[in-house]
Amino acid sequence: MNRREVLELLYDRYIEPTKGKDGRYIGVEIEMPLINLDKEAVDFAVVHDLTRKFRDEFGFYTAVVDENGDACSVTDFSNDDILSYDCSYNNLELSFGKETDLLKIQSRFERYYWFLQARLTGQHYTLSGLGVNPYRIYNHNVPIPNARYRMLFHHLSSYDKYRLPMFFHPYPDYGMFSSASQIQLDVGYDDLIETIRAFTLLEPLKAILFSNSVLTGDREDMLCCRDMLWENSTHGINLHNVGMFDTPPANIDELLEYIASTSIYCTGQDGRYINFPPVNIVEYFGRDTIRGEYFEDGAYREIEFTPRESDINYLRSFKFEDLTWRGTIEFRSVCCQPIKDAFTVAAFHLGLIGRARELNELLGADRALYGHGYNASELRKLFNLRAWPGFADRAAVSKLLLHILDLAKASLASRGLGEERFLEPLYGRAERLTNPARELLRRTDAGEDVASVIRDYAQP
Helix, strand or coil: CCHHHHHHHHHHHHHHHHCCCCCCCEEEEEEEEEEECCCCCCCHHHHHHHHHHHHHHHCCEEEEECCCCCEEEEEECCCCEEEEECCCCCEEEEEEEEECCHHHHHHHHHHHHHHHHHHHHCCCEEECCCCECCCHHHCCCCCCCCHHHHHHHHHHHHHHHCCCCCCCCCCCCHHHCECEEEEEEECCHHHHHHHHHHHHHHHHHHHHHHCCECCCCCCCCECECHHHHHHCCHHHCCHHHEECCCCCCCCHHHHHHHHHCCEEEEEEECCEEEEEEEEEHHHHHHCCCEEEEEEECCEEEEEEECCCHHHHHHCCCEECEEECCCCEEEECCCECCCHHHCCHHHHHHHHHCCCHHHHHHHHHCCCCCCCCCCCHHHHHHHHCECCCCCCCCHHHHHHHHHHHHHHHHHHHHCCCCCHHHHHHHHHHHHHHCCCHHHHHHHHHHCCCCHHHHHHHHCCC
16 A cells, blocks of 8 residues: 555545534543552452443443453443443443533433442442552552453563663553543534644643642652653654644644554454554555564464554554544543542533634733743643742733633533533632642642542542
């Protein structure tokens, strides 16, 4: 396949689905750590029993089982809600089928969450709203026993094979103890570029509001270690697969070229998950064969295979503003939030998705953050740190955050559904320039046991 053919394939997969989108639909995914309050490893038998009880209570169906026959994903086919486990059985995810009303999603979340917590509490377990599991050191951080997650862990664990001028962190199991709050929103073709630019400029401000992943006992200088965990792993060998757009695309052609600059590292062919060193997607389809490896009978085996057009389905980027094949942007940069604030993330993005032009004008003229020699990506890294940057005037940053929240609130209020109430906790954060990570560290610095934070962040 030549370059022009690959670009056409990418256009059809990523750009074409945005045409005709009316911006109506919302998709929400909330991951939460499962925590054994006895400071012992999570017993996966408890997890499997919980999954069965949840499935039966809500009339879900088993969608995916692991190699031991245990359900790792159950689905309600009437509304496409899913309970699943992300990477390992230590990390529970609730995903909701597309809706037009955020309150409907929140209502279902509460029903599911109350049920799960009631069953867990009796066994001295809990779910909690933390971006990193503070009891990760007690857990069996092993992947779900299936081809996909075994392959992913194998890929992340291969970092010591690469001799690159980049820093690799020593946490290839990070997917088993880190939890995110993600939202997918419809985006139309005509709004695509402006939306990506606006939300790229917003990323430093999102770090200030939402950071909630502290590697307790290790990297407590970082409020949002999530960025580092993704970017300084094998996912970040090609920087265009992760993080932010350092220079947002100016038009659709530039966006397409950016997608064409990303890399693929796995595929599925003939019932096998195949892993290989990341290779640029255009180069991948230009090769006659690729050498990789797959797992069979307890060992990894080498294989040489021919790229197929269907392999495009395995091209994954992990951008903060990630254009998907559904004609949506998936916003991926936010940690799981305390449960009572779980819908602040979705409300913030939903409220601002239609205000891209105003955001670009506001942030383009801003001097509270911008104009000090740093781009958006550099600012995001600075505000992920515990130390406040010396150049940033706290009062001016707070005023900017409150202005943006007012924009989001007005936008949500215009929908007439009452969704703006989900933003209220963010006003206090903006005024005090705090976030859940700073609150966790404030409390533990004062001598509180992290167990008290776990309990508080678990309260709905």
